[in-house]
Amino acid sequence: MLHKMIRALVADDSSIAREVVKDGIRLLGAKRYFEVSAVSDGKEALSVLQKKPVDIAFVDVNMPGLSGPEVVAAMKQTQSKDCLTIAMSASMNDRVEAVLKDFGAYHFLQKPFRAENVAEIISSYILMTEKYPVLVVDDSATMRKLTRKILDASRFNFEITEADSAESALRAIKSGTFKMVITDFNMPGADGLELAGSIRELSSKIAIYMMSTNDTTYLERSAAFIGINGFLKKPFNAGDIDALMHKLLGLDDPSFGKVREVFSFMERERLKVAS
Structure with a gap:
């Protein structure tokens, strides 16, 4: 190559x-x-x-x-x-x-x-600079477009496929090879947690990140229990994507980049212990 x-x-x-x-x-x-x-x-x-x-x-x-x-x-x-x-x-x-x-x-x-x-x-x-195939799942075309724009602004190189529902996402996953899935939580029909569970039945290797405007510890803990790799609270930006990719690939955090926990409840609990 x-x-x-x-x-x-x-x-x-x-x-x-x-x-x-x-x-x-x-x-x-x-x-x-x-x-x-x-x-x-x-x-x-x-x-x-x-x-x-x-x-x-x-x-x-x-x-x-x-x-x-x-x-x-x-x-x-x-x-x-x-x-x-x-x-x-x-x-x-x-x-x-x-x-x-x-x-x-x-x-x-x-x-x-x-x-x-x-x-x-x-x-x-x-x-x-390697190419990372990613599936973006959201019933909102506007959010899919925004997420694509954020991924394009990342330091990492993504090959982006879109799906507008859990059902179409599963069809895409069965017929393609994805490094990661970024899915909305609130969707008609099967929600993001249900989709994540179905993906985990198919593969343990695909990284799954959940998007949501919600920030409840319950939702994040449920996501972690299912095997989701991280949680993206809306709005997020390219720096958040870079931080997640550094953790996913096992790279050292850059001195000037954003550093974040993959789940915000982990950060809250760490602060509680520190105080």
Whole structure:
């Protein structure tokens, strides 16, 4: 199977840091072909980002010329606006962290780091680019369209199929191969819990996530008992989808991404214990 080449940028005024990142990229050389641009200051980094679409960028926070946060902030106006960005530094204050998060940076590598740390992040990126067949089940065409839009905005790559009822969802599942199902709870006929039970009779491998405007502990516990993987309270966004996918695939939570429990009652109980 042919894979798209990954364009990587390494921007750091330290030649040692640049080499460690490049060593980490080389560890993944057997999985993908990489084109690596290595630069030593922020102005050069921005020039690369403007000239061609970069897929993943490792950007030092403190660089001569333009700083790392300034490069990340300007990135949205370049061909690399969807780039997965990893900030690098020995330390980071709250102000810098807030800027990086606001402008969509993904992760933070604290110096000194090893090539294996870089390879782990790139492995996560490769998993994000894999295609994940997902079935969206909702009797509302408007909600299906909105959910599709949210999935398309995720960092992960989804192949989306829609169903307007539990019955049509089960037909689709029997004739297709899905990594996950995102289903509404309130539907005419069989509801989301009933659908989840039927899916679990067919497969234990399909991940199931329930959507609902309700937030009751009873509903979430019932969903967990049936074997649903998580609960999405409406409204949710692409960050929630990314957080669920990180848990589903066993990836480390990104420094600047949303972190959430798969069921909100778990978070409530954790807070009770902490208090």
